[in-house]
Each structure stands twice: as C-alpha cells, then as structure tokens.
Amino acid sequence: MDKALEILLQNLTNLIGEGKRFENESVFARACGIPQRTINRIRRREQDLTVEKLGQLAHGIGVTVSALFVPGMNETDEDFAMLRRLNVKASAGNGNLVFFESERGRLAFRRDFLRTAGVKEDEAVVIYADGQSMEPTIPDGAVLLVDTARTELANNDVYVIRLDSEILVKRLRKEIGGGVLIVSDNPDKHKYPDILVSPDKEDHLSIIGRVFWMGARL
Structure with a gap:
C-alpha cells in the first residue's frame, strides 16, 4: 500500500496548487465534499484513507x-477526455430491462490511455456491471469502459450486448457451424448458465460495444 x-x-500534488487544476486545497476540498483540514491531513499522511474517502477524492x-x-496524473485538463457515463447497469446476472441512452454526467480518463487502447474518446462510454455472473473477471458494481465502435464479434472477448x-455484459464465443454462445465467467453454471443463440435467432442479439477496461471498488 505504501507505493500506491x-x-x-x-x-x-500534481493537481493542487497555483496554476494547476485546483488552485488550492480549499477549492479541491469543496470539489470532493471533504473538509480542507482532512485534505491537508491526508497529504501529510496523518489521516487514514478509507474506501469512502477514496471515493470522495475520485x-x-x-x-x-x-x-x-x-x-502521472497531469495537472492540466488537456490530457483528460470526459467520457459519457450512461444511466444503465449492464447485467452480469439475469438481465436488465433497460434503455442504453440516458447520460448521467461524465468521467475523466487519460487521453494517452485511450490512444494506447486504440479507442476514440467519442466512441467510449462508461457503464456499470450489475450482478455476479461474470465474477471473478468482473465484480458486481465494477466500472466498465466500452468501445462502441467494436460491434463485430471477436471470439472470446467481453461485450455489452x-x-x-x-442489456447484458458477457463473453461471446463463435460456435462451429454457426451460432453464438453467450458465456458467464462465473463457474456456477447451475445459477449462471451459458446461452446458445442459434443461427436462426442471431437477429435477437446485437453488440453494443466491447468492454476494454474494468475498474472496481477497492
């Protein structure tokens, strides 16, 4: 934890100070909803960092x-892309009857990270996983970055479909002879069975985008 x-x-330090994104600790504290004295104590290593405090900082x-x-979090906004955060939880369980259209604000991600991933920032969206069917790969509540340009099935990748x-988040596999197997990573197949979509039913399945990054609560 010391290195982290x-x-x-x-x-x-990169973010707080004159000429940086947050002019001083007071401005940063207001943005986080944390008392300035607590921010100061965190920076002086006098305050324990709880999960709640980490969430407020983020x-x-x-x-x-x-x-x-x-x-390398930069002090300037130019290095960050503000990605759309959609008001939807992609089910990693038994399915969510939801729409994939309502925006609920934006989250910042580094542009060089997106470039390295080969993803255009206007084609990346943030959603959340809901359920346990993709554990241990994707925990319940994980933040997912989705490349909406990747709608062609690449065998064994994870997609929002x-x-x-x-709306589901699942691993997709092409079947020999046609059809698509919708796979849950959870080994409990009695609770989370895989789903075979036969060739004559493939029009019932559409790919919204490929999941290319996952972040979960510490």
Whole structure:
C-alpha cells in the first residue's frame, strides 16, 4: 500500500496548487465534499484513507478510484477526455430491462490511455456491471469502459450486448457451424448458465460495444 499511497499523494500534488487544476486545497476540498483540514491531513499522511474517502477524492477529480493510483496524473485538463457515463447497469446476472441512452454526467480518463487502447474518446462510454455472473473477471458494481465502435464479434472477448430487450455484459464465443454462445465467467453454471443463440435467432442479439477496461471498488 505504501507505493500506491505514494502515487496517490503525488497525483494530488500534481493537481493542487497555483496554476494547476485546483488552485488550492480549499477549492479541491469543496470539489470532493471533504473538509480542507482532512485534505491537508491526508497529504501529510496523518489521516487514514478509507474506501469512502477514496471515493470522495475520485469524485472530486472526476476519475475512478482505480485512476487515483495510476502514476502521472497531469495537472492540466488537456490530457483528460470526459467520457459519457450512461444511466444503465449492464447485467452480469439475469438481465436488465433497460434503455442504453440516458447520460448521467461524465468521467475523466487519460487521453494517452485511450490512444494506447486504440479507442476514440467519442466512441467510449462508461457503464456499470450489475450482478455476479461474470465474477471473478468482473465484480458486481465494477466500472466498465466500452468501445462502441467494436460491434463485430471477436471470439472470446467481453461485450455489452442487447439480447431481445435485455442489456447484458458477457463473453461471446463463435460456435462451429454457426451460432453464438453467450458465456458467464462465473463457474456456477447451475445459477449462471451459458446461452446458445442459434443461427436462426442471431437477429435477437446485437453488440453494443466491447468492454476494454474494468475498474472496481477497492
């Protein structure tokens, strides 16, 4: 944890100060909803970091909790893309009857990270996993980054899909002779069975995008 804490504190140093994204600790504290004295104590290593405090820090900066521990968070906004956060939970369980259209704000991700992943920022969206069918790969409540340009099935990748009126996050596999197997990573196949979509039913399945990054609460 010492190394992770060092990275987090350095990121705060990059972000707070004259000419940086947050002019001073007071401005940063208001953005996070945390008292300034607490921010000061965190930076001086006098305050324990709870899951709740990490969530507040991430919310104030506009990133995921995982991003707090990525080295090199820049003090300028130019290096960050503000990605759409959609008001939908892609089911990693038994299916959600939802729409995939309502935006609920934006989250910041580094542009160089998106470039390395080969994803255009206007084609990336943020959603959340709901359920346990993709565990241990994707925990319940995980943040998912989805490349909506990748709608062609690449065997064994994880996708957000629409099956009839349900939104799911699942692994897809091409079947020999046609058809698509919708796979849950959870080994409990009695509770989370895989689904075979036969060739004559493939029009019931559409790919919304490929999941290319996952972040979960610490």
